[in-house]
Amino acid sequence: MVNVILLGPPGAGKGTQAKRMVDDRAMVQLSTGDMLREAKTSGTAMGLMVAAVMDRGDLVTDEIVIGLIAEKLETENAGGFIFDGFPRTLAQADALGELLTAKDLNLDAVIEMKVDDAALVARITGRFTCGVCGEVYHDSTRPTKLVGQCDNCSSHDLKRRADDTEEALRIRLMEYYKKTSPLIGYYYAKGALVSVDGLAPMDDVTSAIGKILPKA
Ligand code: AP5
Numbered sequence: 162m163v164n165v166i167l168l169g170p171p172g173a174g175k176g177t178q179a180k181r182m183v184d185d186r187a188m189v190q191l192s193t194g195d196m197l198r199e200a201k202t203s204g205t206a207m208g209l210m211v212a213a214v215m216d217r218g219d220l221v222t223d224e225i226v227i228g229l230i231a232e233k234l235e236t237e238n239a240g241g242f243i244f245d246g247f248p249r250t251l252a253q254a255d256a257l258g259e260l261l262t263a264k265d266l267n268l269d270a271v272i273e274m275k276v277d278d279a280a281l282v283a284r285i286t287g288r289f290t291c292g293v294c295g296e297v298y299h300d301s302t303r304p305t306k307l308v309g310q311c312d313n314c315s316s317h318d319l320k321r322r323a324d325d326t327e328e329a330l331r332i333r334l335m336e337y338y339k340k341t342s343p344l345i346g347y348y349y350a351k352g353a354l355v356s357v358d359g360l361a362p363m364d365d366v367t368s369a370i371g372k373i374l375p376k377a
Contacts, residue, residue, distance in 0.1 A: 163188070163241040163374055164266055166248070166257075168344060169274030172284040173359045177297050178274070179245040181367050186374075189239035193226045196233075198322075205370060216323045218248060218332030220340060227256045234260055240322070242266075249341045254348075270373055272367070273347040274359035278334060285325050292318035296305040308328065324377045 167175040179190040200208035211221045248254040261318035287300035306312050348354040348376040
């Protein structure tokens, strides 16, 4: 069982690579962004509370996201967990350490996906995803084979995110540098950090990650 964190700014390719790891290695993707978007559409009190925060590009409170992850770790049974977009603050990193220890789980690697801010605007503003299976696409770098239809599940429910605008991206990046990038030093000091070039073509990033993880 392998447990990894994918760490990187918005658009670094965390979700894209996490989905490939799920397909290739039967791991479970724990994306706090996906969980919060699900809560948003469910119309629950928590969903309503986080909607405006997310659309603006700010971070949701530690308490909410730690609660979501704690619940998943109780209910999901995996060949390993991929933490995608979590932790994002030092408090979340400490909480994850405690949750893993309590479940007698190891953290095998923290994979930092290094990218250049200039590439992120094009990546974020061109992104769309399948509303049914979650496959991630891009207008120019990864279009669907048939216009308007998901390659994976043939759904026509292709969506763009409300926070995928240049304005929200500026705030998301600021949040990343202020609150999340200190985790690079945090995990480096623990000897867990490995970096990959997130600007490389998708398949090259997948193979760089494959070299870090034990064979599936
Ligand atoms: P979240 O959903 O986690 O968004 P994010 O971290 O901003 O990351 P993204 O999903 O935008 O990017 P990604 O790295 O997954 O890139 P992707 O693979 O899609 O969070 C959203 C919001 O939720 C936050 O702003 C916050 O409000 C809240 N939230 C979530 N977690 C939280 C937490 N822990 N604490 C507090 N608040 C939290 O790729 C992007 C595009 O690039 C795609 O179109 C893809 O096709 C393309 N692409 C990917 N890789 C490549 C490549 N190698 N070459 C060319 N194109 C590529």
